Amino acid sequence: MLKADLQSGLVSYLDQGVGPAVLLIHAFPLDHTMWQPQMAALSSKFRVIAPDTRGFGGSLPPGPWTMDQACDVLNQLLDRLDVKACSIVGLSMGGYIALPFYAKFPLRVRHLVLADTRARADNDAERAGRNELIEIVKQEGIHSLPDRMIPRLLQPSPDVSVAGLVRSIIERAHPAAVRCALAAMRDRPDASGVLDRIDSPTLVLAGEHDAITRVDECRAMAERVPGGRFIEIPYAGHLSNLENPKDFNRALIDFLPLTQD
Numbered sequence: 001m002l003k004a005d006l007q008s009g010l011v012s013y014l015d016q017g018v019g020p021a022v023l024l025i026h027a028f029p030l031d032h033t034m035w036q037p038q039m040a041a042l043s044s045k046f047r048v049i050a051p052d053t054r055g056f057g058g059s060l061p062p063g064p065w066t067m068d069q070a071c072d073v074l075n076q077l078l079d080r081l082d083v084k085a086c087s088i089v090g091l092s093m094g095g096y097i098a099l100p101f102y103a104k105f106p107l108r109v110r111h112l113v114l115a116d117t118r119a120r121a122d123n124d125a126e127r128a129g130r131n132e133l134i135e136i137v138k139q140e141g142i143h144s145l146p147d148r149m150i151p152r153l154l155q156p157s158p159d160v161s162v163a164g165l166v167r168s169i170i171e172r173a174h175p176a177a178v179r180c181a182l183a184a185m186r187d188r189p190d191a192s193g194v195l196d197r198i199d200s201p202t203l204v205l206a207g208e209h210d211a212i213t214r215v216d217e218c219r220a221m222a223e224r225v226p227g228g229r230f231i232e233i234p235y236a237g238h239l240s241n242l243e244n245p246k247d248f249n250r251a252l253i254d255f256l257p258l259t260q261d
């Protein structure tokens with residue numbers, strides 16, 4: 001695990017492989033370790049960079065952040081790593097960051113992959129749900145979080161080892177990081193308008209059984225992007241990269257550019 005001391009604090013990240021750079025942005029309330037199957041499959045062809053969002057994994061300190069600030073942190077990290085442009089893969093909360101990142105730094109993005117995510121802001125019911133969870137984490141810490149979240153993150157009757165991995169990652173999460181990420185997601189602006197003006201090749205992926213960002217919503221998002229492509233990942237829920245890494249990795253390898261700019 002590497003660390004970069006940036007204006008926002010310490011950002012931890014993995015940086016493996018040689019080739020065109022690919023930045024992987026993780027989901028909530030996880031960290032870079034959710035990308036294990038992608039690090040293994042991609043790093044023979046690509047330089048794969050997987051940072052931890054503020055407060056998660058080894059990125060410190062936990063504290064309030066916005067999607068816009070998360071974009072700035074990644075921009076600074078790419079500067080630090082001397083990466084001029086890269087492909088970006090954001091899953092769920094990672095997509096909530098990847099899309100505004102594209103809007104803010106379009107020249108830095110070669111190909112864009114939005115997985116199990118959405119462009120719109122939270123609706124009232126979703127905001128209320130975030131506030132409720134913030135309160136629960138404030139009162140009880142994170143101990144009930146795995147049982148609350150795993151049924152929504154994974155397909156029904158998930159693979160036991162995948163469920164175990166997700167549980168162990170969630171159990172490591174810092175309660176303050178969880179609360180701040182919930183607030184950042186609750187307050188994120190609508191980025192739907194960005195979809196219409198993306199001119200980097202864009203692929204949208206969705207797990208067949210995604211219960212959080214449903215397949216139809218993800219497909220509609222791809223249809224809004226000029227030339228956007230869509231692939232449904234079978235036998236997978238929301239964390240489609242972990243539940244069906246074979247098809248997820250195939251989709252990435254077929255789509256991402258293998259040559260340097």
Ligand code: MLT
Pocket residue numbers: 026027028029091092093094185212238
């Ligand atoms: C995620 O997987 O990043 C979150 O579940 C997304 C969300 O809660 O909106």
